[in-house]
């Protein structure tokens with residue numbers, strides 16, 4: 001095992017469970033059945049029902065562990081390996097391939113793939129979040145196209161272009177990014193995303209594309225890329241959102257090669273998660289890893305995993 005796995009959470013199942021408890025319950029244990037916090041006791045001893053990390057809730061008379069009803073419990077993969085996978089996922093900017101997880105932590109490729117998708121889901125999406133920005137804030141918006149344009153792919157797809165649109169929003173002040181996979185970046189699609197995600201009082205910064213006009217932001221700054229303008233007269237740029245796209249494209253090329261359109265949003269969520277929790281904002285690799293683990297734990301199962 002490499003040096004990166006020296007922390008006890010990668011070695012010892014009890015330590016791994018305790019770390020998950022700490023991530024999930026930073027202010028003390030909460031009963032997942034009734035939300036109670038007052039009458040919770042550790043269950044210890046050799047009873048038949050005893051499992052490590054078992055708690056009893058006196059409010060609703062039920063027992064639970066930190067993993068009950070979660071992907072962690074059903075997957076049968078030890079928590080130490082989940083921590084390793086989450087750690088590898090959150091090192092650097094580019095993510096990690098299923099093949100590398102498979103080789104490095106010693107699970108089957110299929111299990112590695114399953115774990116990665118759960119991690120990606122755990123990293124969350126922009127769905128249901130409060131709008132970004134507001135008075136005194138800028139949000140940079142831009143669109144790009146992403147997809148496999150290699151000759152081979154074109155050959156198999158009989159010349160159809162299979163690029164998906166991506167729209168990204170970055171608030172340079174808070175460092176927050178959101179990214180959306182769309183079939184095609186039309187004015188209608190862009191308008192809908194902006195109105196849901198960007199406060200009306202925000203200064204919107206885009207290039208000269210007419211796509212952003214219809215959304216009707218009163219404070220709209222444009223940077224004219226067609227005339228090689230990168231900072232406009234008022235001092236606004238779209239550099240941050242372009243950097244986000246740069247990270248995304250480099251990461252996809254280097255680590256994931258290509259993902260099917262049906263997975264694009266998950267990968268965007270993954271890159272947005274790392275961007276939003278990046279070291280430049282004072283967040284350590286360990287903290288980012290714990291956030292991802294906490295996120296997985298929070299996902300209740302809606303289907304049966306195959307592992």
Ligand SMILES: [Zn+2]
Nearest residue numbers: 031034057060
């Ligand atoms: Zn309870």
